Amino acid sequence: xxxxxxxxxxxxxxxxxxxxxxxxxxxxxxxVSWYQQTPGQGLQFLFEYFSETQRNKGNxxxxxxxxxxxxxxxxxxxxxxxxxxSALYLCASSLQQGDGYTFGSGTRLTVV
Amino acid sequence: GDSVTQMEGxxxxxxxAFLTINCTYTATGYPSLFWYVQYPGEGLQLLLKATxxxxxxxxxxxxxxxxxxxxSFHLEKGSVQVSDSAVYFCALRFNNNDMRFGAGTRLTVKx
Numbered sequence: 001x002x003x004x005x006x007x008x009x010x011x012x013x014x015x016x017x018x019x020x021x022x023x024x025x026x027x028x029x030x031x032v033s034w035y036q037q038t039p040g041q042g043l044q045f046l047f048e049y050f051s052e053t054q055r056n057k058g059n060x061x062x063x064x065x066x067x068x069x070x071x072x073x074x075x076x077x078x079x080x081x082x083x084x085x086s087a088l089y090l091c092a093s094s095l096q097q098g099d100g101y102t103f104g105s106g107t108r109l110t111v112v
Numbered sequence: 113g114d115s116v117t118q119m120e121g122x123x124x125x126x127x128x129a130f131l132t133i134n135c136t137y138t139a140t141g142y143p144s145l146f147w148y149v150q151y152p153g154e155g156l157q158l159l160l161k162a163t164x165x166x167x168x169x170x171x172x173x174x175x176x177x178x179x180x181x182x183x184s185f186h187l188e189k190g191s192v193q194v195s196d197s198a199v200y201f202c203a204l205r206f207n208n209n210d211m212r213f214g215a216g217t218r219l220t221v222k223x
Contacts (some may be wrong), residue, residue: 004155005184006155021216033211042213045210045212056208056210058210061133063221076114092211100205101156101211102158103148103157105155106154106155
């Protein structure tokens with residue numbers, strides 16, 4: 001079966017712009033989580049959605065938001081981009097909360 | 113809060129050498145424990161997991177045993193290959209909470 005699909009793979013944006021990243025989980029998986037990965041901070045949890053409801057949220061500013069649709073697909077949005085938002089954004093899905101994750105290949109965001 | 117500490121890298125080994133990557137955790141209860149591997153330009157792949165004390169996870173020659181006495185989940189492989197070169201992450205997860213990752217350990221295996 002298809003894995004976790006993230007689009008786009010690469011993105012270059014200008015400071016101050018906004019961006020939307022998309023994630024399609026494995027079919028049947030209802031939990032979707034987002035992580036930011038940077039060389040300095042490692043993997044940092046952004047938020048988790050389960051059945052269209054945000055269940056957990058990390059310690060990121062309100063510029064970072066997300067949502068989940070009825071088909072479990074998820075999007076995350078970052079508004080007013082800053083240089084420090086440059087990172088690999090990883091989406092992961094799981095069948096149920098508490099299970100291990102299956103990760104997508106990520107979206108590499110570069111803010112210039 | 114719950115957290116994972118893993119040995120700092122990088123680790124450089126010769127092919128067929130024995131590998132150990134140390135991982136210890138801090139948690140108020142008994143979380144599920146995981147090892148993930150990340151190859152260049154890719155996302156993380158689940159390598160193995162253990163959900164309760166004394167469980168041993170294994171996959172592709174890698175093993176790790178959940179030790180609650182020492183709060184550890186060390187990753188081992190008897191004979192590494194060049195293709196094992198990657199970054200390895202230890203992680204824990206409690207029930208409905210988010211997964212917490214260690215900082216990652218970069219492994220380079222030389223022929």
